[in-house]
Amino acid sequence: MSPIPNPGPPDRAEFEALYQHHSREVWALAYARWMNADTAMDIAQETFLRLWREWEKGERILNPRAWLLRVARNLAEDYAKSAFRRNGTHPPQTMNGVQAHDLPPLEILEREEAFAHLRKELEQLPQADREILTLRYALDYNTGEIAGLLAIKESAVHMRLSRARQRLAGRLRDTNGDLRP
Amino acid sequence: MSVAVPPVQQTGRPSEDELDGLLRAFYRAELPYAWPPPRVLADRNAILPLRRALPRFPMLRTRLALAACVAFFVAGPLFLSSYFNRANTETATTTEPALIGNEKAERVQPGTAGYQLLQKDGRTWIKVGGNSPK
Numbered sequence: 001m002s003p004i005p006n007p008g009p010p011d012r013a014e015f016e017a018l019y020q021h022h023s024r025e026v027w028a029l030a031y032a033r034w035m036n037a038d039t040a041m042d043i044a045q046e047t048f049l050r051l052w053r054e055w056e057k058g059e060r061i062l063n064p065r066a067w068l069l070r071v072a073r074n075l076a077e078d079y080a081k082s083a084f085r086r087n088g089t090h091p092p093q094t095m096n097g098v099q100a101h102d103l104p105p106l107e108i109l110e111r112e113e114a115f116a117h118l119r120k121e122l123e124q125l126p127q128a129d130r131e132i133l134t135l136r137y138a139l140d141y142n143t144g145e146i147a148g149l150l151a152i153k154e155s156a157v158h159m160r161l162s163r164a165r166q167r168l169a170g171r172l173r174d175t176n177g178d179l180r181p
Numbered sequence: 182m183s184v185a186v187p188p189v190q191q192t193g194r195p196s197e198d199e200l201d202g203l204l205r206a207f208y209r210a211e212l213p214y215a216w217p218p219p220r221v222l223a224d225r226n227a228i229l230p231l232r233r234a235l236p237r238f239p240m241l242r243t244r245l246a247l248a249a250c251v252a253f254f255v256a257g258p259l260f261l262s263s264y265f266n267r268a269n270t271e272t273a274t275t276t277e278p279a280l281i282g283n284e285k286a287e288r289v290q291p292g293t294a295g296y297q298l299l300q301k302d303g304r305t306w307i308k309v310g311g312n313s314p315k
């Protein structure tokens with residue numbers, strides 16, 4: 001999958017098609033790493049920005065999907081070391097006193113509490129478990145699609161998905177958290 | 182965006198269906214509600230309309246105007262000088278003929294055929310007409 005020279009300017013239509021087809025997958029991988037939707041979106045956008053720059057340099061990516069997923073994984077790992085994550089763009093106290101436009105209703109608060117508990121348990125799972133759960137439940141991918149994306153066999157997807165669910169259920173049982181809103 | 186979260190069994194461990202529903206609701210809530218467009222193209226779209234508004238040769242009109250000004254300043258004096266020279270020549274041939282400095286010119290009497298050299302105010306002027314002097 002070495003890039004080969006691609007004469008001519010980048011193709012916007014092709015780029016948009018790639019973004020349409022694969023941006024959610026890229027987001028899902030980044031999300032599985034950090035369990036943060038905004039961070040995942042930043043990583044996804046950065047991934048596609050790098051693809052565009054590669055094209056601008058005249059490089060053609062033979063397998064854009066695999067390239068995007070690989071770059072997204074690398075960026076997600078690099079994010080842990082980035083100055084942005086360590087320092088942030090603003091000190092935390094900057095956000096003091098900032099409120100949402102509308103106060104969320106009680107239902108949303110309770111749901112968020114339940115989700116926060118689930119998120120905490122998900123963060124304790126191995127990243128491979130989080131990846132497969134994200135692909136299954138965020139993107140509604142079936143085992144065949146997950147197998148294609150992760151380059152593993154469908155039987156392996158079944159096994160990893162089952163184990164991930166068991167581990168998560170076990171953690172939820174152990175913590176005995178009230179997940180009901 | 183309301184998301185229905187299924188209840189969890191009182192035993193503490195959610196059933197498979199409940200876990201499915203819980204995970205699905207959780208991840209759906211995490212997905213961005215409106216999927217944003219690629220930033221790299223969005224940024225470029227903010228610039229492209231300005232580029233499209235520019236003409237193909239943005240300096241063409243300015244350069245044409247400059248060239249016209251230069252041409253005017255160069256050709257104007259030439260035209261004016263040639264115009265006034267011609268006007269002076271025409272005036273001289275009709276009212277004040279050019280002074281002949283040719284000493285070999287033959288003086289003839291008025292009324293004689295050929296060149297007629299006319300004496301006017303002590304100066305010699307030529308008036309063309311008739312046959313050449315013999």
